[in-house]
Amino acid sequence: MRINYIIILILFFSSFSAIAQETINYPAIDKKTYEQYLSKDWKALIKTGKQSLKNNINFYYLQVRMGIAYYELKRYPKAVKYFENAFTQNKNDELIQEYLYFSYVFSGRYEDARVLTGKFKRQLKEKLNISAEHPFISAFYLETKHDISDDYKYIPQIFETVSQKVVSDQSYYNASLEHLIGGKISIFHGYSNVGIKNLITDDDIDLPPVYEENIAQNEYYFSLKAQIAKGTSLSGGFHFLHTKYNASDPNPVSAGRWGSTSYTLYKFSENSFVASLNLSKQFSILKITAGASVANLNLNFQFQPELSLRLYPFGNLKIYSDSKFAYLIENAGSIQNLNPIFKQSIGINFLKYSWFEPAVTIGNMVNYTSYNAFIVNNDVDIIKQKYEALLNFGLAKGRFNLFFKYQYNIKENTFEINGVDNQKEYVNQSITGGIKWYFKKY
Numbered sequence: 001m002r003i004n005y006i007i008i009l010i011l012f013f014s015s016f017s018a019i020a021q022e023t024i025n026y027p028a029i030d031k032k033t034y035e036q037y038l039s040k041d042w043k044a045l046i047k048t049g050k051q052s053l054k055n056n057i058n059f060y061y062l063q064v065r066m067g068i069a070y071y072e073l074k075r076y077p078k079a080v081k082y083f084e085n086a087f088t089q090n091k092n093d094e095l096i097q098e099y100l101y102f103s104y105v106f107s108g109r110y111e112d113a114r115v116l117t118g119k120f121k122r123q124l125k126e127k128l129n130i131s132a133e134h135p136f137i138s139a140f141y142l143e144t145k146h147d148i149s150d151d152y153k154y155i156p157q158i159f160e161t162v163s164q165k166v167v168s169d170q171s172y173y174n175a176s177l178e179h180l181i182g183g184k185i186s187i188f189h190g191y192s193n194v195g196i197k198n199l200i201t202d203d204d205i206d207l208p209p210v211y212e213e214n215i216a217q218n219e220y221y222f223s224l225k226a227q228i229a230k231g232t233s234l235s236g237g238f239h240f241l242h243t244k245y246n247a248s249d250p251n252p253v254s255a256g257r258w259g260s261t262s263y264t265l266y267k268f269s270e271n272s273f274v275a276s277l278n279l280s281k282q283f284s285i286l287k288i289t290a291g292a293s294v295a296n297l298n299l300n301f302q303f304q305p306e307l308s309l310r311l312y313p314f315g316n317l318k319i320y321s322d323s324k325f326a327y328l329i330e331n332a333g334s335i336q337n338l339n340p341i342f343k344q345s346i347g348i349n350f351l352k353y354s355w356f357e358p359a360v361t362i363g364n365m366v367n368y369t370s371y372n373a374f375i376v377n378n379d380v381d382i383i384k385q386k387y388e389a390l391l392n393f394g395l396a397k398g399r400f401n402l403f404f405k406y407q408y409n410i411k412e413n414t415f416e417i418n419g420v421d422n423q424k425e426y427v428n429q430s431i432t433g434g435i436k437w438y439f440k441k442y
Contacts, residue, residue, distance in 0.1 A: 024055045033065050042069040060089050064096065071099060075315030076106040077284045084230070094124050101128065108317055109282060110442040111227040114183040135439050139178035141190065143403075143434025145171075152413055152426035153199070161203040164415035165213070165380060169197040172432075176221070180440060184227040192219040200247070203416075211265055213247045223372055231282040237373035239274040241297075272297050276373040285312045297367040297378040300332045304369060320347045322359075328368055339364040353394025353401075361386040384425065385410040401436040 036045035067082030083100040104113035176190025194217040223237035247265040278291030287310040306326035341363030365383035
């Protein structure tokens with residue numbers, strides 16, 4: 001009797017398995033996913049599609065329907081995978097071209113979107129309002145920065161001699177242009193002017209006890225970015241800095257001793273550079289960038305390898321997390337400084353073309369570079385911690401942008417008291433504002 005029960009159970013599960021196998025075949029999957037597509041049951045469609053692929057049942061319209069399901073759920077990096085698969089099977093399907101184009105755009109893969117438009121017919125370009133030509137100037141940038149710092153000047157006590165450099169005023173202006181060359185190459189370059197006024201206390205017998213130093217720094221930046229494969233780009237940057245130093249005696253009484261009628265104490269200039277190279281690859285919701293830079297800032301040699309990880313946890317540009325690890329190696333004569341630096345930022349897209357991005361950076365940032373060598377921290381004072389918040393407002397469908405960045409920097413000033421080094425922390429705050437005007441973005 002017991003054997004009969006076992007036989008019945010075996011036959012029952014065999015029959016159930018056979019029925020299940022019968023439903024997982026091409027006609028059944030095609031019918032079921034089409035019904036789910038018509039009813040817009042996107043989550044169920046994805047579940048059915050995954051089950052089909054797991055059983056090696058794959059066909060053109062399954063890829064299309066799964067791509068549309070992910071697209072409608074705003075999981076654009078996932079949608080890219082299926083639309084790319086469908087596109088390789090049928091490159092002339094304009095519906096797939098359109099879906100793939102917007103999936104690239106909404107995943108932040110603008111270079112891939114531009115390359116794809118080269119395969120579009122004129123009618124599709126007109127429908128999507130895509131210009132057939134790349135303008136000579138694709139974007140224009142302007143920005144300026146204003147700084148405020150604590151009063152960190154050391155007041156000497158009796159019998160103390162002090163040597164210290166204190167920043168009393170500074171300014172920053174930048175104007176940049178971007179150019180598109182075909183669909184795969186973009187060039188960004190611009191001019192920056194930095195002005196710094198220092199108040200210097202010095203116990204050097206050949207100089208006045210207190211004098212002013214004016215620094216005028218003219219900079220030119222150039223970068224080139226090339227799309228070398230789908231989701232993969234190679235970029236390089238070069239930053240040239242020409243710095244002029246001019247010190248004068250603020251006390252006319254000492255003019256006869258320290259200089260001519262212009263009271264000039266010294267005047268000289270120096271050149272420095274930063275060069276960087278980065279490789280980026282996007283894997284669905286994760287973008288990895290690895291690179292390195294070399295520089296000779298402040299007459300020392302710097303080498304800075306770094307790794308960045310950008311994650312889109314919800315499969316779109318609404319929220320992203322950016323983690324950057326850098327290791328600054330500086331040779332200062334016989335001394336080698338090793339400074340690990342970490343930056344964490346979070347981006348929140350609160351409107352269609354506007355976003356908010358807070359960030360925190362920790363580590364000794366001196367002669368430190370970022371953004372493919374575009375930002376150069378060659379101040380003599382060390383930035384120990386940096387807290388910042390970027391607010392970008394996009395107008396005219398994101399083509400005209402107003403942005404504001406607030407930075408709260410904890411810095412460290414090194415000075416001498418009776419020939420012995422001392423450090424003092426102080427707070428530097430800055431507000432950067434500007435515009436980004438895109439004539440063509442993708």
